Amino acid sequence: MTRSAWIVVLAAALSVSLALGIRQTFGLFLLPLGAEHGITATAFGLSVAIHNLLWGIGQPITGAMADKYGAGRVALAGAGFYAAGLLLIAAYPSALTLFLGIGILTGIGVACAGSGTVLSAVARAVPPEQRGNALGLASAGGSFGQAAMVPLAMSGIGAYGTQIALVMLASTLVLALFIAPKLEWRRGTPLGAAPVGLSGLPDLARRTLANKGFALLTTGFFACGFQLAFLTAHLPAHLSLCGLPASLGATTLMLVGLFNIPGSWLCGRLANTVQPEKALGVIYLIRTVAIALFASTVPTEWGAMVFASVMGFVWLGTIPLTSAAIARRFGVADLGALYGLCFFSHQVGGFLGAGVGAVLVDVNGNYDAFWPVMVLVGLAAVAVNWAVRAPARVATA
Template sequence: MNATTTSAADAKLSMTRVLLCGAMVVTTSMGIRHGFGLWLQPITMERGWTRETFSFAIAVQNLCWGLAGPLAGMVADRFGAFRVLLAGSLLYALGLLGMAASASGWAFTATAGVLMGVAQAGTTYAIVYGVIGRNIAAEKRSWAMGVAAAAGSFGQFLMVPVENWLIGHAGWQNALFVLAAVALVIMPLAVGLRERPQQGGPAHGARQSIGSALREAFGYRSFQLLMAGYFVCGFQLVFIGVHMPSYLKDRGLSPQVATVALALIGLFNVFGTYAAGSLGEKVPKRYLLSGIYALRVLAMIAFLSVPVSPMTVYLFAAMMGFLWLSTVPPTNAVVAQIFGVQHMSMLGGFVFLSHQVGSFLGVWLGGKLYDATGSYDIVWWLAVALGVMAALVNLPVREGAIERHAAAA
C-alpha cells in the first residue's frame, strides 16, 4: 500500500461513528417533518386559511428542499458535511419559529416553505449518505444506507405521537417552539460526521470536475430513469403524509386514527428501509425498486376499494410504511455504484430534486383539487397511475460502473 492510499484510509471515519451520528441526524430531521400534516387543520382554522394555502407552503418546502439539495451536496462533497449540517440545523430552528409566528399565507410560505426546505436539504439523506459513501466500504454501503434510512423511519414513528401530544397539551404554536429547540440537537451530532481532509484525491484516477460529473450523469439513461422513478416516490409519499389526517377526518374518523396511522407508517418504515438496504446487497436493485413501486400500487388500490375504517387504515399504513422510504437505500446505492462516491452528495441531490418536484405536485394538487372538487379521489388515482409508470421505468436501469476513458478523465 503506497503512502497516498494509507493516508486516505487513515482519514476515514469509523463505521460505528458514521452510522450512529448519521442515524441520529436523520432521525431528528425526518422525525420533525413527518408530522407536519397534524398542523394543517389547527393552523388553517385559526388563521382562516384554505387547505390550499397550507398545502402550497409545504409544496414549496419540498421544492426548495429539492432545489437546494444539489448545492448543499456540492458544498458537502467539497468541504465536508460538518459545515452544511451546522447551517441546516440553524435554518431548521429558524424555520419552525417562523412557521409559528406567520400571520399571512405568504409569510407562512417563506418560513415553512422556503426556509425550512433549504434547512432540510442540509440535514437529511443526501448529506449523510455522502459521508457513508466516502467512509464505508462498497460491499457494506447499501446495508449502511438502509440503517440510516431505518433511523429516519424510527424518528417518524417516535415524533408523530410526541408532536400530536404537544399540539394537544401546549397548543400548535408552542409545539413548534419545542421542535425548534429539538432541531438544534443536529449541531453537536454534526461533530461526529466531521471528516478529516483526505490527501491525494480519489483512490483511483484524477479528480472529476463538477461540470464533467453533471454532463456524464445527465447524459446517462439510467440516471434519467432513476430520477423519473424518484419523482413518483415524492408525489405519493408527501400527498399521503400531509393529506392523510384531513382525508380520514373527512371520512368521519377521529384525529387519533390519523395519528396512529402516521406512527405506523414510521414504525413499519424502520423494517422496510432496513430490509431494502440489506436486499440491495443480494438482488439487482432495479428489480427491488420496481417491486416496491408495484406493491405501493396494489396497496393503494386495495385501500380505495374497501370501506374506510380504523382497521383498514391501520393495515394500509403498515403496508405503505414498509414501502415508504424503502426506495432510498437502493436508489442512492445505484448512484454510487454507477458514478462512484466523489460527487455522491451532489448527484444524490439532483436525484432527490426530482423526488421533490413530485412532492410539490403531490401536496399542492392534493389541496388544489380538494378545494375544487371537495374530494381527494382524483389525486389518489393519479398516484396509482404514476406508481405503475415508476415500476416500469426502473426495470431497464443499468447498475454497473460507468465506463470512463482516460482521455475524458
C-alpha cells in the same frame, strides 16, 4: 465496520431522524392551523409543495458542498434554517409566514441536514461490500425520528395549540450541535478522484444524465416524491374528512415511521445482493397496489392502520437503494451531488403531489379524484425502473 464508521452511521441516523421526522408531522397541522388562525388548506398545501420543490432544487447544491467540505458542517447549517422556519410560524402564524417558514426555510434546512446529504458521508465511511448495509442501517435508524416526532407534535397541538407545538419541534434541533461534528466535519483524502464541488456541478449533471440508466432512475424517483408528499401532507386530513377520528392521522404517521425501520434496513441489505433498480421497481409496485386497494374500499380505522403499516415498510427503502445504484455507476466521490440531481426529480413529484392535493380539497372538498393518478404514476415508475440495465462495470471509488 470500524468504530469510526459506526459513529458516522449513528450520526447520520440521528440527523435524518431530526430532518425527516419533523417534516413528517406537517400533515398534522393542516386542519388545526385552519381552525386556530384561518390558514386555508391551499395556503398550507402550497407551502408544503414549495418546501418539496426547494428541497429538490437545493439538494444537488448542498450535496456538492458536503462532498467538498464535509457533510457535518452542511447539516449543522441546515438545522439552523430548519429551526428558524418553525419559530417564524410559531411567532407570527399566517399564510405568508407559512410560505416563508415551511416553504423556504425548512426546505433549505432539510436539503442540508436530510438523507441526501448525510448518507453520502456514510457511503464514504465504509468499504463497498458493506455500503448497502450501512446505508440501510442509517436510513432505518432515521425512521425512529419519524415515529417519535409525530406523538410529540400531536401532544403539543392537543395540549397547547399549534404555536407551542412548533416551538417544541424546533427545540429538538439543538441536538444537531452534538450530532454534526461526529458526522463528517471535514472531507478527508478524496476517494479515487476529487469531488467536483459547485463549479463542476453543471458539467457533472450533463455527463451523468446522458447515462441512460441514471436518467431512468431519476425519472422513476418522481413517483416516490409524488406519492409520499401527498400522503405526508394530506392523509390525516383525508381520514378526518371520511369521518374517522382525528387521532387516527397521527397513528398512521407513527405506524409509517415504525414499520419503516425494518423496511429501510432490509432494502439496504438487498442493495448488496440484487440490482437496486429491480428492487426499486418492486417497492413501487407494492406501494401502488396498496394505494389502489386503500382508495377502492371504504376507509376504516383498521384499514387505515394496515395501509400505513404496508406503506411504512417501503416508505424510505428507496433511499439506500437509490444511493447504492448511483454509487455502483459512478462511485462515491460525488455521491452527494449525484444523489441530489436524482432527488430533484423526486421533489418535483413532491411539489405536485402536495400542491395539487391541496387545491383539489379546497375545490372539491375531498381527495377522490387524486387516488387514480397516484396509481398511474406508481405503475409508470415500476416500468421505468425495470427497464434499467445493470452497469457493465461496478464502480468502487
